[in-house]
Amino acid sequence: MNDGNKTKINLRNKSVFITGVAGFIGSNLAKRLLSTVEGVKVVGLDNMNHYYDVRLKEARLNELEQFDNFSFVKGNLADKAVIESIFEQYKPEIVVNLGAQAGVRYSITNPDAYVEANLIGFYNILEACRHSYDEGHTPVEHLVYASSSSVYGSNKKVPYSTDDKVDNPVSLYAATKKSNELMAHAYSKLYNIPSTGLRFFTVYGPAGRPDMAYFGFTNKLLKGETIQIFNYGNCKRDFTYVDDIVEGVVRVMQGAPERKNGEDGLPVPPYAVYNIGNQNPENLLDFVQILQEELIRAGVLPEDYDFEAHKKLVPMQPGDVPVTYADTSALERDFGYKPSTSLREGLRKFAEWYAKFYK
Template sequence: MQKIDLNDKTILVTGSAGFIGSNLVKRLFRNVKGATIIGIDNMNDYYDVSLKEFRLKEIESLLPEGITYHFVKGDIADRSCIDKLFAEYKPAVVVNLAAQAGVRYSITNPDAYIQSNLIGFYNILEACRHYPVEHLVYASSSSVYGSNKKVPYSTDDKVDNPVSLYAATKKSNELLAHAYSKLYNIPSTGLRFFTVYGPAGRPDMAYFGFTNKLRKGETIQIFNYGNCKRDFTFVDDIVEGVVRIMQGAPEKKNGEDGLPLPPYAVYNIGNNSPENLLDFVDILQQELIRAKVLPEDYDFEAHKQLVPMQPGDVPVTFADTTALERDYGFKPSTSLREGLRAFAEWYAKFYTL
């Protein structure tokens, strides 16, 4: 592994107004000295733009002395925008978190996924080729495991059977990164995130959507009759993993034929502890009552409906994090109650004050 000192480096974070991206920028502000951090986001309206604006304002309010920060409103699918960005700033480390997320949306709006996840990622790879970087870190997804029966999911498992277009684009990212790592000796690391949640998260995620509906007195639908298990991972744990991995790039080495071996790696970042969806929702409503988002006498049973599985969904996600622990000494550990409490308290401030 090639150690990278992030101090005094230029770091590009794509999707910096997004849930994980904004938390990563804030974390870099706290931990990195003398860096120049460039954020780019297209600020699209896939979900409430005011949430993205809230995250950007929070970033600006936390900017410490000694750090240079620039935000660019732009789309990674726009080749000229990305080329200009790389030519101007020449980032040493790139973290590509910009992507069209969501399994269900990929069924109704496939074009968005081809633009952002394929063309956009290709543009990033081409820029890393022409303006060589020390490390490209990019978001993949646990959805690449599809309906694999073997659990926990290991990065050694075969992942050739995606069950959604979203999953297919994320697997494609890993394949493209491998090819570019091999051809152009670009150190790249893919991160398969497992069901990320937390304050100021994405409103299309189940826990956020459930909260909005419960607050309005609407009924929530729990898929697969509640028999889904998800490896819920708190956003701070995801960011901790990303920052550690940024600092350790796959090593550049030559093979027996004298040609470069691809400096390429993929890791799971998950809680390594899947939770039943019914238990998750039960803890969520307890924490929403505690945070006074819901009244104390809220009749939760009257507002839930068990329904069949949705197309593109999988019954279980479960991360094997052995490689992450071995190589980076880190394992996510935030409990579900702790994480949902942080979300409920943030939601109470953001929506009910």
């Protein structure tokens, strides 16, 4: 880790607040902390909404309930009273905001959910962090929050670097994520709250999100339905395995941007943003090919499954981009880390999990 501009945080015995804890990344992060960090206490918030199969969220929560140091609050990020009561009761020193309404396409049909969770919800988190600095409260040492590769919009330059201008979102979802970065910057500057945004690139793995392509494809193929491959297969995605994402988040949690004053005596905002991706964009058609092979290997689909009969190449969807590609050199420089799980290895773990969970 490049200590020049980071304040080191030891996670032992810390109180960590994770929003979206029954979600894909949130549950994996909570499990990792609870099973590897001595004395850590995790409080998780989730609204358990029906955006996708709630049984998955319940299964993830059940796993977390086995840990003594885990507390769960069912509630909404947009409900200020709930957020305030969590800060009063659990006094979190580190906050990881992963709770959000996800999905690009859904933001076109259901915009209210995004404004509520991603804008009002994030504002409530920032306010609670700010008030943690009031007298008699436990100050938040680091706010880590999920941004998204979607903020790059239709940027032509690849790979995407955090130095690029990102002023051209092509979906409301992307606009809310960019807004989170702007709001965090303002709060870091005004109230000296150390914050780090993480732009996640297509995250996948076991017990992932059913609205994601690999999961949806699997469900459809199993039912004998046809899968649609957008942009006639000319899509590239920087697929990132969930364990790689969690490892990145855990490392980042332990290095907060340093609080220091500038020449004017005012805080230099303790603010940072990183990409977490695989630096290895995969063509959608190759991805589908590997997925097929792994689903057959795991016994989810029969050996003689006729894939060609179930594939349809279709045009691009609104809000989608043709390529995502992360430049992760800054993460490597500051935290000595870059994701490395190969697509085949990751999809193999997904296929094996799927066979077990749905059989």
